[in-house]
Amino acid sequence: MPDWLLPLLVPLAAALAGALLVGAILLALRPRGGDSEGVLILADRMEALSDRLDAAVAAQNERLGRALAESADRTQDSARRIHERLAVIDAARANIEALGGQVHSLASILGNKQARGAFGEVQLRDMLADRLPADGWAWQFSLTNGTRCDALIRLPFPPGPIAIDSKFPLEAWQALRRAPDEAARAAAERRMAADIRKHVDDVARKYICPGETAEGALIFLPSEALHADLHALFGTLVAEAGRRGVYLVSPGTLWAVLGAMRALMRDVRLRAEAQQLRREVAKLAEETERLDRRVASLKRHFADMQADVQQIETTAQKITAAGARIEAVEMDPPAAAAARAAE
Structure with missing residues (x-):
């Protein structure tokens, strides 16, 4: 009830x-006779x-x-809050399902070598385009030894252009993370060490060209977890690769490296512009000196011209005076002329 x-x-x-x-x-x-009044009362x-x-x-x-x-109002308010919470839960569930699909897609990408390579290349290219000027790097650049690197950062000498490789064998690392026991883990570690050493050898042999590139090259790892595991488990191999000029970088470390390279490119560009400005200032000083010489020469010519003008004015005054005398002589009567002659 x-x-x-x-x-x-x-x-x-x-x-x-x-x-x-x-x-x-x-x-x-x-009513029974006389009791009617009591009954009425x-x-x-x-x-x-x-x-x-x-x-x-x-x-x-x-x-x-x-x-x-009031109970119905409280019931309706509770139902309204329940519906709101259910809507929030549905939205969260939809987001979780979408995230699960993205994680599955990412796992599919990382599981396929070609797709994984394309994923690393796209990530690397986006970072280069975002951090460096357009003329500061080249994509799929062919070296003189016939090797095509994924990217080449055009740094001036020293250190010189730096080649970047965006491919790395992840199968051994995945096997290491999924190892069910110590024996499988040891086998995966041996396989991963061999893969790292072989890849470092290939990069050092193909991407480091004396006189054409810098004395080092970069291997881009698209996973921060892989980069951390390599330094934690294979620190000796990472140090050996560094001594050979091959450096393993993750997205975070590459971001910092590209920032330093951009600052270096800006400094080189400023130095080149300063040199060009210095040359232009030297040319301007030379033209100024030439202008001073020509002004001095013009002043000398102007002084000579003034002297010539003064001499011309003096000659003109003499000619004017002689003309005046001649005119005065021609206008005198013969008697006055004879009188002056007698005197």
């Missing part, structure tokens, strides 16, 4: 019992009692209605 039904049945049962009791009393006290009292019972039942019903309404 529901919890809300019992409070409703109790007042109804009480009202019904009261009504039955009133009816029974009325039947038992039917008892009937009035029973009626008043019935009214009070009805009022009590109505009040109880009203309280019960309010309680039921």
Whole structure:
């Protein structure tokens, strides 16, 4: 029976019992001559009692209605919160399923050699494009020995261009991580050590060309976990590879290395621009010196010209004076001329 039904049945049962009791009393006290007045008084009292019972039942019903309404509101609010939580759980479940699909896809990629190589190449290329200028690196560059490296970072000498290889054998590492016992783990470690040594030998032989590349090359590992395991389990081989000029880098360490290389390229570019600016300043100083010589020569020519002008002015003044004298002589009358001659 529901919890809300019992409070409703109790007042109804009480009202019904009261009504039955009133009816029974009325039947038992039917009017018999002189007792009619007492019966009427008892009937009035029973009626008043019935009214009070009805009022009590109505009040109880009203309280019960309010309680039921409040209970319904709380139930609806709880249902609404439950639906919201279910929606959140559904969204989380969808995200988990999507993440599981991505993890499965990543596992499929890493399980296939060709797909794994393509994944490493794409990751390497994105990092190079993001950290270095376009003219600072080349993709699938062919060296003079006929080897094609995955990428070549064009650094100036020293140290020189650095070749990068993005392929690495992961089968032995995966077997090492899945080894069920110590014997399988030891076999996987021996296989992984042999694979590392062979790959380092190939990179050192193919990607380090004296006079063409730097005295070192990089092996890009697309997994931070693999990089950590190599340093933790095969530190001797990693140190040996470093002595041969082959360095194993993860995405995190390559990011830092590319940052240093970009700073080196910027420094080289600034030095080249400074040299070019110095040459231009030297040319400007030479042109300025030539301009000074030509200005001095022009000043000398101008001084000579001024002297010539002054001499010309003096000659012109003399000519003007002689012309004036000649004109004065021609305009004198013959008598005045004779008088001056006699004097």
